[in-house]
Amino acid sequence: MQQQPDITGIELLTVYGSNLSYFTGKLEMYLRAKGIAYQFEPMNTRRIMPLVTRETGTSQMPAATLADGRWxxxxxxxxxxxxHHYPEPPIVPIDPVQRFLSLLLEDYADEWLWRPAMHHRWYSAEGALLQSRHLVDEITVGVPAPRFLKRFVLRRRQRGYSFGDGVSEQNREQVEDTYLRNLDWMQAVFSDRPFFLGNSPSLVDIAFTGPFFRHFSQDPVPAEIMKQRAPAVWEWVARMWNCHGHVQGDWLLGIPADWSPWLREIGTVYLPYLSANALAVQAGNKRFSPTVDGVTYAGARVSPYRVWCLEELRRQYLALPEAPRAEVQNILQRHDCWEPLWRIETLNSGVNEGVTLPFSCTDKMV
Ligand SMILES: N[C@@H](CCC(=O)N[C@@H](CS)C(=O)NCC(=O)O)C(=O)O
Known part of the structure; x- marks a missing residue:
């Protein structure tokens, strides 16, 4: 990986992950936009993954070490x-209303777009063959087994991410529609301005590169759809990868009207799903079959991590000063997000309790 000059003063980081991974891509995009120098190392299953598991308690990608050795x-x-530690140049909006709504969109991009991204990666033979070969070569170097066997094991395991998240032939079309809707909404935004919030990238751009960079623009089927249906999104992905040095916090005032489709979707689909997941975790279930907006995700795994996501959103809301808090409430109410945000009275995920910063997360996403 080519090194970029560091503009924040933070010492070099090492990022362990895969160059096909959703969240490794998200972190790399952030570091590049921010101007933080890092070196990338594949999280190979022989040496690095056991080390990461020992040091952080989870084998998820990415993991990173700071120059002083903390994980x-x-x-x-x-x-x-x-x-918080390196505020310049800013990526997270300083305005409290923009900041809260950016965190909400980040959560949606991280957790709700995960399902269509996993589906598109592993459903078509074309994509699955290509990416399983890449992943096997990247992270299972030195594992003494034939390549075809490693690919077979990997594909079976990875397809569990979409079946295990409730994707089936009954709802495949709706899962694929989520991607198409997002493309249309983003095409409208990037036909108007280069980034979600104006002339500079911000947290929402970084979050949407999770699914859109290392998945939708790299997997053959969704990549072709993107090129044909939403060329401005295709262009934005490359603009994001090349945005080092263009970050100045040059943002619009307020919440752009073209964010409304996402806020409505979060209110009708994502927050109701988070609420159903929280109830299932409280009931001690391992699987559940949430129905949101008329679509059932049968036999989906429950996620304590996603209870923590809901807790975090509430905590961020409650930490807002009075005036922006009223404004956020108003926006959430107008988009039907308010009721599902508070639907479950008490949340107690137990995730990340007692962790100190820098930290490691105590639970997997799904
Ligand atoms: N919330 C985490 C999610 C990380 C995550 O789920 N990473 C995926 C790859 S993109 C992973 O490592 N999956 C393998 C596993 O869970 O064992 C983050 O933001 O970093």
Whole structure:
């Protein structure tokens, strides 16, 4: 990986992951936009993965080490922590209303677009063959087994990410529609301005590169759809990868009207799903079959991590000063997000309790 000059003063990081991974891509995009120098190392299963598991308690990608040897994992708190310690140039909006709504869109991009991204990666033979070969060569070097066997094992395991998240032939079309809708909404935004919030990238751009960079623009089927249906999104992906040095916090005032489709979707689909997941975790279930907006995701795995996501959103809301808090409430109410945000009275995920910064996350996403 080519080194870029560091413009924040933070010492070099090492990022362990895969150059096909959703969240490794998200973290790399953040570091590049921010101007933080890092070196990338594949998280190979022989040497690095056992080390990461021992040091952080999870084998998820990405994991990173700071120059002083401390480990950090989980892109959402990593970005929050780095922004706090290295505020210039800003990626997370300073305006409290923009900041809260950016965190909400980040959560949606991280957790809800994961399902169509996993589906598109592993459903078509074309994509699965290509990417399983890449992944096997990248992270299973030195594992003494034939390549075809490693690919077979990997594909079976990875398809569990979409079946295990409730994707089936009954709802495949709706899962694919989520991607198409997002393309249309983004095409409208990037036909108007280069980034979600104006002339500079911000947290929402970084979050949407999770699914759109290392998945939708790299997997053959969704990449072709993107080129044909939403060329401005295709262009934005490359603009993001090349945005080092263009970050100045040159943003619009307020919440752009073209964010409304996402806020409505978050209110009708994502927050109701998070609420159903929280109830299932409280009931001690391992699987559940949430129905949101008329679509059932049968036999989906429950996720304590996603209870933590809901807790975090509430905590961020409650930490807002009075005036922006009223404004956020108003926006959430107008987009039907308010009721599902508070639907479940008490949340107690137990995730990340007692962790100190820098930190490692105590639970997997799904
Ligand atoms: N919330 C985490 C999610 C990390 C994550 O789920 N990473 C995926 C790859 S993109 C992974 O490592 N999956 C393998 C596993 O869970 O074992 C983050 O933001 O970093």
């Amino acid at each position: 950090i994992t989980d892109t959402t708190p990593i970005i929050a922590w780095l922004e």
